[in-house]
Amino acid sequence: MIVMKFGGTSVGNAAAIDRVTKIVTRRLRDDPVVVVSAVGGITTLLLEAAQGAKKRSRKGIQLFERFRGIHDGIMRELCLSERLVAEEYEKLREVLHGIYYLGELTPRTLDYVASFGERVSAKIVSAHFCAGGIPSRPYSGWEAGIVTNGEHCNASPLFRTYAIIHRKLAARKKLPVITGFIARSESGEITTLGRGGSDFTAAIIGRGMGAEEIQIWTDVTGIMTADPRVVPRARTIKKLSFAEAAELAYFGAKVLHPRTIEPAMEKNIPVRILNTFEPEAAGSLVVRNARPPGNSIRAIACKKNNILFNLRSTRMLDAHGYLARIFEVFRNHSIPVDLIATSEVSVSATVDGNCAHKLGEIISELGKICTARTVAERAIVCVVGGGIGSTPNIAGKVFRIVGRGGVNVEMISQASSGLNISFLVKNGDADRAVRLLHKEFLER
Ligand code: ASP
Numbered sequence: 001m002i003v004m005k006f007g008g009t010s011v012g013n014a015a016a017i018d019r020v021t022k023i024v025t026r027r028l029r030d031d032p033v034v035v036v037s038a039v040g041g042i043t044t045l046l047l048e049a050a051q052g053a054k055k056r057s058r059k060g061i062q063l064f065e066r067f068r069g070i071h072d073g074i075m076r077e078l079c080l081s082e083r084l085v086a087e088e089y090e091k092l093r094e095v096l097h098g099i100y101y102l103g104e105l106t107p108r109t110l111d112y113v114a115s116f117g118e119r120v121s122a123k124i125v126s127a128h129f130c131a132g133g134i135p136s137r138p139y140s141g142w143e144a145g146i147v148t149n150g151e152h153c154n155a156s157p158l159f160r161t162y163a164i165i166h167r168k169l170a171a172r173k174k175l176p177v178i179t180g181f182i183a184r185s186e187s188g189e190i191t192t193l194g195r196g197g198s199d200f201t202a203a204i205i206g207r208g209m210g211a212e213e214i215q216i217w218t219d220v221t222g223i224m225t226a227d228p229r230v231v232p233r234a235r236t237i238k239k240l241s242f243a244e245a246a247e248l249a250y251f252g253a254k255v256l257h258p259r260t261i262e263p264a265m266e267k268n269i270p271v272r273i274l275n276t277f278e279p280e281a282a283g284s285l286v287v288r289n290a291r292p293p294g295n296s297i298r299a300i301a302c303k304k305n306n307i308l309f310n311l312r313s314t315r316m317l318d319a320h321g322y323l324a325r326i327f328e329v330f331r332n333h334s335i336p337v338d339l340i341a342t343s344e345v346s347v348s349a350t351v352d353g354n355c356a357h358k359l360g361e362i363i364s365e366l367g368k369i370c371t372a373r374t375v376a377e378r379a380i381v382c383v384v385g386g387g388i389g390s391t392p393n394i395a396g397k398v399f400r401i402v403g404r405g406g407v408n409v410e411m412i413s414q415a416s417s418g419l420n421i422s423f424l425v426k427n428g429d430a431d432r433a434v435r436l437l438h439k440e441f442l443e444r
C-alpha cells in the first residue's frame with residue numbers, strides 16, 4: 001500500500017479536489033490511503049478567528065462566516081449536501097462563542113479550533129470520492145490511531161501509535177481519507193503536530209502501515225536545488241538521501257515538514273514529492289542511499305532572519321559544564337538553537353528571529369555566565385550534499401566564491417556528518433551568495 005498526502009493548495013478549491021480524486025483513482029492498484037490538509041489558508045484563518053474571539057472583537061465571528069462560506073462554496077460546486085459538515089460548523093461556532101465570552105484561549109482550545117480545517121476537508125474529499133463511485137470513509141487522525149503526547153500545538157506521536165494505526169487501518173474496506181495535522185493525546189484531548197504537520201501525519205501513517213511509499217503531493221515539483229524565486233535556474237532534485245532531505249526540509253523551501261523524514265527513515269520507506277498540478281512529472285524521490293552527485297553538492301538552501309549570539313568568557317578555558325549552562329538558558333525559554341561554532345573563549349549560536357521578544361530576558365540570564373552580544377537580520381546559507389565530507393577542497397571553493405562576490409562570512413559550521421557547510425551572512429547578502437554558489441556548483 002502507499003500513502004498519498006495532499007496539501008492545502010491541492011485541496012484548495014472544488015477543481016483541485018476533483019483533480020485529487022482523479023490522481024488517486026489512477027493509483028487504486030497501489031492500495032492507497034489518503035491524507036489531506038485543510039483547504040489552503042484555512043488553518044491560519046481558524047487561528048486568527050480564535051485570537052479574534054479572545055480579544056472580543058467581531059473578527060472572530062466574521063472569520064467563522066468566511067470559513068463556512070469557503071467550504072459551502074466548495075461543496076456547492078461539488079454537488080455535495082450542505083448537511084455533510086453541519087456538525088463541525090456547529091461545534092466550531094460554539095467554541096468560538098465560548099472563547100469570546102470567557103476572553104480566554106489556552107493551547108488546548110487553540111488545537112481544538114485548528115482541528116476543524118482538516119475535519120471538514122477530509123469529509124469533503126471523502127464524499128467526493130463516494131460521489132465518483134469510489135467507496136470512501138473519512139477518518140480523523142485519532143480514528144486512524146494516532147496518539148500523541150500532550151504538547152499542544154506541537155505534539156509528538158507515542159511509540160505505540162504505530163501498532164494502533166496498523167490495527168485500525170488493516171480492517172479498512174473503503175478508501176480512507178485521513179485528516180493530516182490533528183490527533184489526540186492519551187487523555188483524549190485534540191492535539192496538533194505543528195504547522196505544516198500533515199506531512200508528518202502521512203509519514204506516521206506510512207510507518208504504521210509499513211507502506212511501500214509515502215507520497216507528498218504539493219504545489220511545486222519536488223525539492224529544488226535552490227529557492228526558484230531567488231535562483232530562476234533552480235531545478236528539481238531527482239533523488240536524494242533522507243539525511244540530505246532533512247537538512248533541506250529545515251533550511252530550504254518549505255516543501256517538506258522537517259519531522260516527516262524520521263518515521264520514513266526508521267522503516268526505510270521512500271518518500272516521493274510530487275506536484276498535484278503536474279501529476280506526470282517525476283518529482284523528487286527521497287531514499288536511504290542516494291549516490292552523491294558528481295561534485296558532491298546537491299542544493300543550496302537559505303534561511304533568513306536569524307539572530308546571532310556572541311558569547312565570550314575566559315571561564316570557558318579548561319572548564320567543564322560551561323556550554324551546558326549556556327544552552328540551559330535557551331532550553332528554559334524553549335528556543336531551538338540552529339547553528340553553533342565554538343573557540344576556546346567564545347561561543348557563537350544562532351536562533352530564529354521570531355524569538356526577538358524573548359531576547360531581553362535571555363541576554364540578562366546569559367549575562368550572569370558570560371558577556372553576551374547579539375546581532376539580528378542574519379541569514380544562514382547552507383550548502384548541502386552527501387559527498388561534502390569526503391571531497392577535498394569543497395569548503396575552500398565555497399568560501400572563495402562567496403568572498404569573490406564581496407560577501408562577508410560571519411560564522412562557519414561544518415558538522416562531521418559531512419553533509420553540509422553552513423555559514424552566516426547579513427540578510428542583504430544572502431541571495432547573492434546563494435546565486436553565486438548555485439551557478440558554480442549546480443549550473444554546470
Ligand atoms: N493545515 C495545517 C497547516 O496549515 C497542516 C498542513 O497543512 O500541513 O499548518
Ligand code: MG
Pocket residue numbers: 007196199254255257
Ligand atoms: Mg505543507
